[in-house]
Amino acid sequence: MVTAIADKRQKAALASAQLVAGDKRYKILQTTMKRHQNQSDALIEVLHKAQELFGYLDTPQLRFVAQGLRIPPSRVYGVATFYHFFQLKPKGKHSCVVCMGTACYVKGADKVLAGVEEQAGIKSGETTPDNQVSVLTARCIGACGIAPAVVYDGTVTPRQGVADARKQIKEWMSHGS
Numbered sequence: 001m002v003t004a005i006a007d008k009r010q011k012a013a014l015a016s017a018q019l020v021a022g023d024k025r026y027k028i029l030q031t032t033m034k035r036h037q038n039q040s041d042a043l044i045e046v047l048h049k050a051q052e053l054f055g056y057l058d059t060p061q062l063r064f065v066a067q068g069l070r071i072p073p074s075r076v077y078g079v080a081t082f083y084h085f086f087q088l089k090p091k092g093k094h095s096c097v098v099c100m101g102t103a104c105y106v107k108g109a110d111k112v113l114a115g116v117e118e119q120a121g122i123k124s125g126e127t128t129p130d131n132q133v134s135v136l137t138a139r140c141i142g143a144c145g146i147a148p149a150v151v152y153d154g155t156v157t158p159r160q161g162v163a164d165a166r167k168q169i170k171e172w173m174s175h176g177s
């Protein structure tokens with residue numbers, strides 16, 4: 001029994017390490033948890049940070065936070081669903097998260113977002129009626145060197161112009177019809 005629990009913890013730690021290695025946003029989230037000495041009472045603050053980084057909260061992020069703060073995933077999920085200011089993964093088949101942090105903003109992220117919203121026919125935080133595309137914003141995803149950055153279906157994409165973003169949305173939407 002004890003071995004099984006240790007095994008489970010080891011697997012969770014390994015999964016977290018892989019997330020940190022593969023996505024800078026997880027590294028930033030890890031630093032935020034460390035700054036709070038990985039204390040469980042920092043949960044809400046850490047979830048805020050996760051939402052800022054990703055635009056929404058998803059299962060991998062919730063598990064990552066649970067592991068980092070050493071609390072059960074069920075509790076993290078419970079808190080994330082209880083407070084209205086947390087947004088769980090949107091229901092669209094595809095997600096487009098436009099970074100609106102300072103570095104991206106000064107390089108035209110507001111225009112990119114406006115282009116995305118117009119192309120999709122929805123506002124940030126909404127999903128198209130056919131459930132194809134959800135549009136969200138984030139605040140600095142840790143990729144300022146490649147601003148303006150947009151995250152398409154979880155892939156951080158560098159130097160996005162209005163035309164690039166519109167093209168991606170158009171392509172997603174045309175596959176839905």
Ligand code: FES
Pocket residue numbers: 099100101102103104105139140141142143144145147148149
């Ligand atoms: S402001 Fe967009 S990545 Fe930092």
